[in-house]
Amino acid sequence: MKAQFEHLRAKHKLIGEIRGKGLMLGIELVRDDQKTPANSEGNKIRDFCCEMGLLIGLGGVYGNVLRVQPPLVISNDQLEEAGKIFDLAFKRI
Numbered sequence: 358m359k360a361q362f363e364h365l366r367a368k369h370k371l372i373g374e375i376r377g378k379g380l381m382l383g384i385e386l387v388r389d390d391q392k393t394p395a396n397s398e399g400n401k402i403r404d405f406c407c408e409m410g411l412l413i414g415l416g417g418v419y420g421n422v423l424r425v426q427p428p429l430v431i432s433n434d435q436l437e438e439a440g441k442i443f444d445l446a447f448k449r450i
Contacts, residue, residue: 358382358425361440369447371395380431383416384423394419398450405446411439 358380366372373387386395386402396419403415403423414424427439 358427358436361436362425362443365440365443365447368444371398371447371450377425380425380427380429382425384425385417386421386423394421396420399423401450402443402446405449406442409442409445411442 359375359377359382362372362375362382362384366375371386371388372384373392374385376383376385385392386399387393388395388398394417399415399421403413406413414426416422416424425439427436
């Protein structure tokens with residue numbers, strides 16, 4: 358799953374860093390090269406994902422880290438669909 362997000366990171370400058378292990382990931386959102394926290398963008402992405410049926414959290418000190426914690430029984434098809442929803446969300450922001 359982390360590799361899928363690394364692919365998104367290459368496409369979207371809003372993604373600053375991807376942290377975590379296995380299926381439990383944090384995606385830090387930044388506005389620029391100085392890593393200014395992108396908290397309002399995080400809220401928009403979380404809301405869009407929710408509208409599309411993908412529930413994610415938002416946390417971090419500045420409220421700019423998307424929290425991804427899918428169940429361990431998630432299928433590959435569901436992971437691919439989640440990746441597509443994330444890609445759409447980043448394109449809209």
